[in-house]
Amino acid sequence: MNILLTSxxxxxxxxxxxxxxxxxxxxxxxxxxxxxxxALYVSDKSFLVPRVNDKDYIPFIIEKxxxxxxxxxxxxxxxxxxxxxxxxxxxxxxxxIPLVSTYEKVMIxxxxxxxxxxxxxxxxxxxxxxxxxxxxxxxxxxxxFPIIIKPRYGSAxxxxxxxxxxxxxxxxxxxxxxxxxxxxxxxxxxxIDILCDFEGNPISIVQRKRIKVRxxxxxxxxxxxxxxxxxxxxxxxxxxxPIGVINIQCFHTLYGFYFTEINPRFGGGYPLTYxxxxxxxxxxxxxxxxxxxxPLLGNYKEGLLMLRYDEGIYISEDNLxx
Amino acid sequence: MNILLTSxxxxxxxxxxxxxxxxxxxxxxxxxxxxxxxALYVSDKSFLVPRVNDKDYIPFIIEKxxxxxxxxxxxxxxxxxxxxxxxxxxxxxxxxIPLVSTYEKVMIxxxxxxxxxxxxxxxxxxxxxxxxxxxxxxxxxxxxFPIIIKPRYGSAxxxxxxxxxxxxxxxxxxxxxxxxxxxxxxxxxxxIDILCDFEGNPISIVQRKRIKVRxxxxxxxxxxxxxxxxxxxxxxxxxxxPIGVINIQCFHTLYGFYFTEINPRFGGGYPLTYxxxxxxxxxxxxxxxxxxxxPLLGNYKEGLLMLRYDEGIYISEDNLxx
Numbered sequence: 001m002n003i004l005l006t007s008x009x010x011x012x013x014x015x016x017x018x019x020x021x022x023x024x025x026x027x028x029x030x031x032x033x034x035x036x037x038x039a040l041y042v043s044d045k046s047f048l049v050p051r052v053n054d055k056d057y058i059p060f061i062i063e064k065x066x067x068x069x070x071x072x073x074x075x076x077x078x079x080x081x082x083x084x085x086x087x088x089x090x091x092x093x094x095x096x097i098p099l100v101s102t103y104e105k106v107m108i109x110x111x112x113x114x115x116x117x118x119x120x121x122x123x124x125x126x127x128x129x130x131x132x133x134x135x136x137x138x139x140x141x142x143x144x145f146p147i148i149i150k151p152r153y154g155s156a157x158x159x160x161x162x163x164x165x166x167x168x169x170x171x172x173x174x175x176x177x178x179x180x181x182x183x184x185x186x187x188x189x190x191x192i193d194i195l196c197d198f199e200g201n202p203i204s205i206v207q208r209k210r211i212k213v214r215x216x217x218x219x220x221x222x223x224x225x226x227x228x229x230x231x232x233x234x235x236x237x238x239x240x241x242p243i244g245v246i247n248i249q250c251f252h253t254l255y256g257f258y259f260t261e262i263n264p265r266f267g268g269g270y271p272l273t274y275x276x277x278x279x280x281x282x283x284x285x286x287x288x289x290x291x292x293x294x295p296l297l298g299n300y301k302e303g304l305l306m307l308r309y310d311e312g313i314y315i316s317e318d319n320l321x322x
Numbered sequence: 323m324n325i326l327l328t329s330x331x332x333x334x335x336x337x338x339x340x341x342x343x344x345x346x347x348x349x350x351x352x353x354x355x356x357x358x359x360x361a362l363y364v365s366d367k368s369f370l371v372p373r374v375n376d377k378d379y380i381p382f383i384i385e386k387x388x389x390x391x392x393x394x395x396x397x398x399x400x401x402x403x404x405x406x407x408x409x410x411x412x413x414x415x416x417x418x419i420p421l422v423s424t425y426e427k428v429m430i431x432x433x434x435x436x437x438x439x440x441x442x443x444x445x446x447x448x449x450x451x452x453x454x455x456x457x458x459x460x461x462x463x464x465x466x467f468p469i470i471i472k473p474r475y476g477s478a479x480x481x482x483x484x485x486x487x488x489x490x491x492x493x494x495x496x497x498x499x500x501x502x503x504x505x506x507x508x509x510x511x512x513x514i515d516i517l518c519d520f521e522g523n524p525i526s527i528v529q530r531k532r533i534k535v536r537x538x539x540x541x542x543x544x545x546x547x548x549x550x551x552x553x554x555x556x557x558x559x560x561x562x563x564p565i566g567v568i569n570i571q572c573f574h575t576l577y578g579f580y581f582t583e584i585n586p587r588f589g590g591g592y593p594l595t596y597x598x599x600x601x602x603x604x605x606x607x608x609x610x611x612x613x614x615x616x617p618l619l620g621n622y623k624e625g626l627l628m629l630r631y632d633e634g635i636y637i638s639e640d641n642l643x644x
Contacts, residue, residue, distance in 0.1 A: 010541075010631040036533060036542050038629035171493050211358060215537045217632075219332075220358050222639060268632075275636040303639045307360035309332040310539075310590075311633035314597040317544060317625045 001026040001288065002070040006061065006084075007052065007077040008032050008039040012311075013271040014076070014281075015039050021281035029070060031061070035320045038313045048321050052080045058087050065096045072288060074099045074245075076266060078155035081106045097198075097288060099244040101264045108240070109262035112152050112180055118262075122239050124232065125258045127183035127251075132173055140166040143181070152178040155263075157216030185260075187253035190226075191218065192233050193273040194248065195280050197287055200241025204280070204296040205233055206273040208306075209252075218269035223276045223304045229257050230298065236262075245270075245280060272306035323348040323610065324392040328383065328406075329374065329399040330354050330361040334633075335593045336398070336603075337361050343603035351392060353383070357642045360635045370643050374402045380409050387418045394610060396421045396567075398588060400477035403428045419520075419610060421566040423586045430562070431584035434474050434502055440584075444561050446554065447580045449505035449573075454495055462488040465503070474500040477585075479538030507582075509575035512548075513540065514555050515595040516570065517602050519609055522563025526602070526618040527555055528595040530628075531574075540591035545598045545626045551579050552620060558584075567592075567602060594628035 003018055005011065008030040018028045030043035033051045040046040047064065050056045065073065073096060075084050084091075084098050085106040091098040100106065108118045112129070119126035132138060132149070149172045150160040161172045162184065173179045189210040195203045207229060212220040233248065236259065240246075247267030250259045270280065277300045286293055325340055327333065330352040340350045352365035355373045362368040369386065372378045387395065395418060397406050406413075406420050407428040413420040422428065430440045434451070441448035454460060454471070471494045472482040483494045484506065495501045511532040517525045529551060534542040555570065558581065562568075569589030572581045592602065599622045608615055 012631040013633070036627065036629055038542075038631045041629065167493075171489075219632075220360075271632075271634055272636070275634075301638075305358065305635075305637050305639055305642070307358055307363065307635040307637070308632045309334040309360045309634070310541075310593075310630045311335070312593055312597075312631070313627075313629040314594070315627050315629070316623075317627055320627070 001072065001285070002029060002068055003027075003072045003074065004029040004031060004061075004065065004070045005039070005043070005074045005076060006031045006049070007075060007080050008043070009034075009037050009076065010039060011076055011266075012039045012042050012313075013274075014266060015043050017271075017274055017279070018281045019044065021279065021285050029064075029068060031064075035322070040321055041313045041315060046321055052077075052083055057083065058090070062090065062094060062096070066094065070096065072097050072099060072284070074266070078110060078263060078265070081265060082110055099284065101242045101244070101246075105240060105242055106264055109264050110153060112150070112154070115262055119236075119259055122236070124236055125256060127185055127258050127260060129180055129182045132169070132179045132181050140169055143169075146184040148182040148184050149173065149176060149179050150182065151176050152180050157213075182260075185251040185253050185258055187251045189213075190224070190229065190250050190252055190257075191221070191267055191269060192229075192248040192250070193267055193270055193278075193280075194233070194237060194242075194246045195278075195283055196237065196242055196244060196246065197293065198243055200237075200243060202234065202237045202297065203283060203293055204278045204300075205230060205237070205298065206276060206278055206300050208269060208272050208276075218272075218306070219308045221269055221272050221306045223272060223300060223302055225298065225302050226252075232257055232259075244284065269306065272304065273300070275306070276300040276304045323394065323607065324351060324390055325349075325394045325396065326351040326353060326383075326387065326392045327361070327365070327396045327398060328353045328371070329397060329402050330365070331356075331359050331398065333361045333398055333588075334364050334635075335596075336588060337365050339593075339596055339601070340603045341366065343601065343607050351386075351390060353386075357644070362643055363635045363637060368643055374399075374405055379405065380412070384412065384416060384418070388416065392418065394419050394421060394606070396588070400432060400585060400587070403586060404432055421606065423564045423566070423568075427562060427564055428586055431586050432475060434472070434476070437584055441558075441581055444558070446558055447578060449507055449580050449582060451502055451504045454491070454501045454503050460503075462491055465491075468506045470504040470506050471495065471498060471501050472504065473498050474502050479535075482538075504582075507573040507575050507580055509573045511535075512546070512551065512572050512574055512579070513543070513589055513591060514551075514570040514572070515589055515592055515600075515602075516555070516559060516564075516568045517600075517605055518559065518564055518566060518568065519615065520565055522559075522565060524556065524559045524619065525605060525615055526600045526622075527552060527559070527620065528598060528600055528622050530591060530594050530598075540594075540628070541630045543591055543594050543628045545594060545622060545624055547620065547624045548574075554579055554581075566606065591628065594626065595622070597628070598622040598626045
């Protein structure tokens with residue numbers, strides 16, 4: 001079985017995990033629109049693609065899957081999820097499994113106002129959130145500072161700012177597209193790596209705490225186990241029923257846990273979960289082969305640290321993909 | 323000969339290069355104040371130290387060097403340079419070589435107003451720079467926007483902001499300690515890795531262009547060779563005469579090159595220079611052993627790309643350094 005990872009970027013470890021999980025039975029393909037994406041150069045085969053928002057993107061990917069006999073497509077960045085999700089049926093009709101939830105479920109994560117609404121409606125804890133528009137008469141003087149301002153459709157912490165006062169809000173609101181205001185939470189940031197089967201039933205839930213962040217992504221983290229967070233996560237998952245991999249962010253405050261983000265894709269820090277003993281690529285391949293999956297909930301190494309550093313691929317520019 | 327790398331952080335590759343360069347004749351020690359610094363766990367021996375601005379820092383380091391027979395200390399972050407430089411003689415009296423320039427030279431790089439003054443006085447191109455204080459009557463309306471605002475004593479692009487108008491300047495000036503305003507340059511960012519002998523004579527000059535930056539550090543880069551930049555760099559170096567390793571940043575604009583930063587330490591992107599064929603650790607060890615050094619100026623592979631990704635050390639929290 002051949003597998004394609006799209007928008008592969010710097011996900012070198014993930015490519016290696018998929019190669020290893022295939023055990024020689026098929027190739028791992030990588031795609032990116034940028035020929036300098038390092039993960040392109042550790043895959044079995046790689047190719048350049050149009051940008052994800054280009055109208056040719058989906059036809060290009062499907063044509064490649066047909067030609068190369070690719071059976072599974074794993075998208076790795078947020079902006080790609082709604083695009084792939086909308087075309088789920090097109091892929092399925094071709095006998096290709098896109099590892100993505102349905103469009104409605106993807107949008108619950110992608111649109112941060114919908115995330116808030118969804119969590120509130122399902123009685124799950126989340127920070128107070130409002131849509132900030134010049135014309136909707138928000139009285140900023142009624143806000144308890146500090147607060148967070150961020151773009152409604154954002155990813156990787158781009159454009160996220162802490163505001164200390166009304167002046168800050170007014171300043172950043174001019175720079176951010178469709179800004180939302182969110183209660184500032186004091187506490188640890190926890191990421192949860194979740195794997196569900198294709199019917200949305202949870203197979204694995206792994207909690208890891210962020211110790212240090214760089215460019216919006218975890219640089220140092222540690223696996224933890226908290227029972228009440230486990231219950232809350234299970235409640236969310238049983239309700240949402242996502243397909244395949246999903247990554248959830250939350251804060252652990254004095255008043256308990258608060259969910260902040262739902263990203264229905266591999267989290268950038270997944271390698272920590274892998275080394276803690278939960279091999280998502282292997283389970284995904286088993287799911288496709290309709291093999292029996294052992295339940296793994298809570299079954300991982302606690303207190304494992306991930307300490308990240310930069311490694312590199314060094315190649316001559318003549319050898320870049322064209 | 324034993325070698326100590328201080329504030330070692332994520333410099334895993336550099337530790338490996340030094341280990342390899344020693345060829346088994348001595349150990350590479352690493353120090354950091356943070357037990358989760360990954361490079362601590364790839365060195366031959368490692369220890370935790372007080373913070374660099376703690377009064378016990380220098381005595382602690384010297385005591386360790388004595389006890390472990392360490393002959394070379396290589397500082398790796400900017401805030402450490404003035405502290406180590408001020409104690410150069412103390413180290414030298416103990417028979418320990420600190421790989422750092424004199425205090426005056428270090429401050430030329432550390433204080434961005436001094437950098438500007440130094441470059442101007444030596445007829446070297448640099449962007450117009452002014453010190454921004456409420457009380458020094460700057461007429462912001464006389465500025466051509468955009469401009470850059472940054473802290474006078476900054477490092478790793480922390481606090482650097484682009485300002486589009488007077489409002490932006492006034493806003494960020496309140497958030498930045500001792501802000502300076504700098505002409506915004508359009509063009510490629512080029513980093514130059516330089517190695518000098520202990521008398522300040524240049525041994526190697528390698529140019530690399532930044533293709534992509536993450537958290538103030540190069541994520542993707544390529545080696546280049548430009549003769550006019552080579553001449554300008556040589557002029558700067560022959561005047562400054564730094565000791566050991568120095569890293570210089572510049573912009574390549576339509577109007578030529580402009581120097582922006584002088585960092586008298588290993589640049590974070592040095593591994594690209596290493597793979598382009600210039601082994602600084604090996605040359606440094608030869609310099610200490612008073613072996614003959616072959617001239618290497620301009621002698622490196624052009625068009626070599628560095629494509630960085632995250633790699634990790636995975637350890638149980640019980641195994642953290644204490």
